[in-house]
Amino acid sequence: MSAALNATTGAVTTTGRLRRWLLIGLAIAAALALAVWTTRDSEEWPDPLDPRNPGPDGAQALARVLEDQGVDVRIVRSADELESEDIDDDTTVVVTATSSLSPTTTDRLRRHAAPGRIVLVDPSHLVLQAYDDRITARAGSADGVVADCTGDTALGDLRLDVEQSTVFDDVPTGRETCFATADGDVLVSDADAGIVLFGAGDALTNEQVTRGDNAAVALRLLGRDTELVWYVPDPTDAEPDEAVTLSSLIPRWIQPGLFLAALAALALVLWRVRRLGPLSREPLPVVVRGVETAHSRGRMYRRSGDRGHAAAALRRAARADVAAHLRLDRRTPPLEVAEAAARHLGARLDDIAALLTDDQPPPANDHDLVRLAHELTRLRREVRRG
Amino acid sequence: MVISGRVPLLLLLGLPAVVLRPSAGTVWLWLLGVLLLVGLDLALTASPAAATLSRRQPGTVRLGDPATSGLVVGNPGTRTLRLHVRDAWQPSAGASDNRFRLTLRAGEDRRTTTPLLPRRRGDLRAAGVTVRSWGPLGLTGRQRTYDVPGTVRALPPFESRKHLPSRLARLRDLDGRAAVRVRGQGTEFDSLREYVRGDDVRSIDWRASARSPQVVVRTWQPERDRRVVVVLDTSRTSAGRVARTADDAAEDGMPRLDAAMDAALLLAALASRAGDRIDFLAGDRRVRARQRIAGARDVAARLQEQMADLEPVLAEADWDALAGGVQAFGRQRALVVILTALEPSAIEEGLLPVLPVLTHHHRVVLASVRDPELGRLATLGERPDADQAYAVAAAEHELDRRARMREVLSRLGVDVVDAEAAQLPPALADHYLHLKAQGLL
Structure with a gap:
């Protein structure tokens, strides 16, 4: 229980x-x-200003707010996706990671997005050159800069508040500029081409979008049209020959210098390859191990499983040894040797005879043979000891 | 043509030029310059054939002793030669420091010496002299190898020499007393002398004592002027490598042939001191060496010379030919010592049929180098496995065949001396002394 x-x-x-x-x-x-x-999201899109990056330098907050405001935000991540988007004059295309744009993808962007308005955030040097090589960009500060646009961009007197930004200088006439600082303007708008350059990308980040009037600036900049295509360019869209080659980054003398070093290495090989005379040869003697035949005979016994022969050889050797120690003639019959040994050791004759005489059946397996060898060795030792 | 290490260095010196003017053209120009210099140097290089070479032979040494080979390099021409000479020998000759840099002015001779340390018995040969002649800038050279024959003969070391003094002492003991013990037909009457205490009373010559005030004994000297024929078997069984003693590994050992030579040398040295004559015969399929040594001087040295370039041959011995060689030394009764291996199969096939002829005319002793490995193989370990049991059986079988062979041989009247490599020379010498004492030669 x-x-x-x-x-x-x-x-x-x-x-x-x-x-x-x-x-x-x-x-x-x-x-x-x-x-x-x-x-x-932050794991998947870790790049700065990515609309799906919730981290401090991401722009997810801005994208969400734009969606809440009724703007149709569509995110495209390759040039092919961009071309499959339908873009009309009521569409804004914003490009955040402009450093990933190659000349061909820039070209494709401009061609396809032409009906709409393109906003280039923090345009890279390459992109800026492609747009207008007269404009120069440099690093500047836009801390508390008031919009004060020269044209009709509806930014009023909003204040931009970022620690670092790109400012544009030497802007040709006919372009509308906003946020003038001592070094240049943060925003350049070309209404004819439908392109806006915005240098204060930090204003769009999750961390800084709430500072000053940053949020308002961002919303007015990107939320003007009903549709927003957020283009995150993929660097792998570039044509193979557009990639930056290593040769453009290393000093010019490295290449011929390496060539010269290779020639020197070749000379080094030629120097060492010719030795002072041929190798001297040794006429080698024959080397034979003395007991090779006994070893191979043992292996042959083993392979053919010839326990009968092996046991006979072991018994014969033990008999000869015992007979020699008991001072018997070499030709004494096996049984008499066994008798003498039994007398000498005071053991039973049957046990000794079973070990020493040949009329036993051969060992049934290798284990029996090993045991026989072992017992014969012990017998010999005992006889020797007396 | 050879280039020196200065050429790559010269090429690397072009790096500053390339840094100053980074273009492929600079590299090509620099390369062209270096090639021009190399070509110029090569054109000015003297031919290595301008040097003369003559060798001073190193001669003969005992194995393990150093030797030197001299090479005289001469410049009979009118230009200065910058030479790099290598005197190459086969590796076992142990040539060290055999590269020389020489600058020979016109008409100058220079002697170089290459130290040698032979590591193998036999004739060790020079492999050729390579002469490299450098140009005046040291950038290029011309090189050729000439065959300048040279041989250093390494004699068997005769390590058993250390046993000789003790055996000679026993030989002196034999003088007089020992031979008296057996009044065999072989002992020779030497002289009469006064009896001293300790002499065998049976050696007192009563007849002479009756005529003199003192008791007089006869003294005997061991038989002299007997013949000892040493037969060295160089066939396949002599190639087996055996350990010197039971405790050594077989890898550190030596071929049976070398052990047999050691034994033969000790026996010959002893027998020549005892006043016997030595005949030496070595062979396998055919007779390789054969010498009668008449005088008693330097018997061991002359035998060493004979043995120096004997090598084991992978062939069965032709005992008919060898027995014929023994008989050709003369029909006088001799002690024939056959140094071979006690390998039942080899003996059954070859030696056994010719033994009766030999034993009919001579006293035959068969000396064999025993392989301690066989005895080791025949002992069962503490924890035997099947492999070992079979190996033990095979070894016991082999030992049994050897024991039978010994019986057969002794029935034929052949004495068998079977000992390990280190023990064979003294054992054979002792057997010789035993025979001598018994007057059985």
Whole structure:
């Protein structure tokens, strides 16, 4: 009865423990899922100003707010996707990671997005050159700069508040400029070409979008039209020959210098390759191990499983040894040797005869042979000891 | 043509020029300049044939002793020669420091010496002399290898020499007393002398004592002027490598032939001191060496000379030919010592049929270098496995065949001396002394 009780309580405790572990496992899985879900976007799109990056330098907040304001935000991540988008004059195309634009993708962007308005955020040197090589860009500060646009861009007197920005100088006449600083303008708009250069990308980031009137500037800049195509260029869209080659980055003398070093290395090889006379040869002597035949005979016995021969050889050797120690003639019959040995050791004749005489059946397996060898060795040792 | 290390260095010196004017053209120009210099130097290089070479032979040394080979390099021409000479020998001659840089003015001779340390017995040969002649700028050279024959003969080391003094002492003991113990026909009457305490009373010459006031004993000297024929087997069984003693590994050992030579040398040295004549014969399929040594001087040295370039041959011995060689030394009764291996199969096939002829005319001793490895193989380990049991059986079988062979041989009247490599020379010498004491030669 008590045994049954114990068994029941044992079962209860086992189930309880199982449930506890199950709960702990579920909690861990839930925590993991939560962590993955919350960090998914930043993990997946870690680039600055990415509309899906929730990190400090991402622009997810701006994209969400634009969506809430009724703007149709569409994110495209390659030139092909961009070309499949339908772009009309009520569309704004914003490009944030302009450093990933290659000449061909810039070209494709301008051609396809021509009906709409293109906003280039922090345009790279290459992109700026492609647009207008007269404009120069340099690093500047736009801390508390008032819009004060020269044209009709509806920015009013909004204040831009970022620590670092790109400012544009030497802007040709006929372009509308906003946010004038001592070094240049932060925003350049070309209404004819439908291109806006915006140098204060930091104003769009999650971290700084709430400072000053940054949010208003961003919303007015990107939310003017009902549709917004957010283009994140893919550097792999570039043509193969547009990639920056290593040769343009290294000093010019490296290449001929390496060539000269290779020639020197070749000369080094030619110097070392010719040795002072041929190798001298040694006429080698024949080397034979003395006991090679005995070894191979042993292996031959083993392979053919010739236990009969092996056992006979072992017995014969033991007999000769015992006979020599008991001062018997070499030609004494086996049984007499066994008798003498039995007398000498005071052992039973049958046991000794079973070991020493040849009329036994051969060992049935290798194990028996090993045992026979072992016992014969022991017998010889005992006879020697007396 | 050879170039020196200065050429790559010269090329690398072009790097500053390339840094100053970074273009492929600079590299090509620099290369052209270097090539011009190299060509100029090559054109001015003297031919290595301008040097004369003559060798001073290193001669003969015992194995393990150093030797030197001299090479005289001469410049009979009118230009200065800058030479790099290598006197190459086969590796076992142990040539060290055999590269020389020489600058020879016109008409100058220079002697170089190459130290040698032979590591193998036999004739060790020079592999050729390479002469490299450098140009005046040291950028290029011309090189040729000439065959300048040279041989250093490494004699068997005769390590058993250390046993000789003790055996000679026992030989002196034999004089007089020992031979008296057995009044065999072989002992020779030497002289009469006064009895001293300790002499065997049986050696008292009563007849002479009657005529003199003192008791007189006869003294005997061991037989002299006997013949000892040493037959060295150089066939396949002599190639087997055996350990010197049971405790050594077989890899550190030596071929049976070398151990047999050691034993033969000790026996010959002892027998020549005892006044016997030595005939030496070595061979396998045919007779390789054969010498009668008439005088008693330097028997061991002359035998060493004979043995120096004997090598084991992978062929069965032709005992008919060898026995014929023994007989050709003369029909006088001799002690024939056959140094071979106690390998039952080899002996059954070749030696056994010719033994009766030899034993009919001579006293035959068969000396064999025993391989301690066989005895080791025949002992069962602490934890034997099947492989080992079979190996033990095979070794026991081999030992048994050897024991039978010994029986057969002794029935034919052949004495068998079977000992490990280090023990064979003294064992054979002792057997010789034993025979001598018994007057059985």
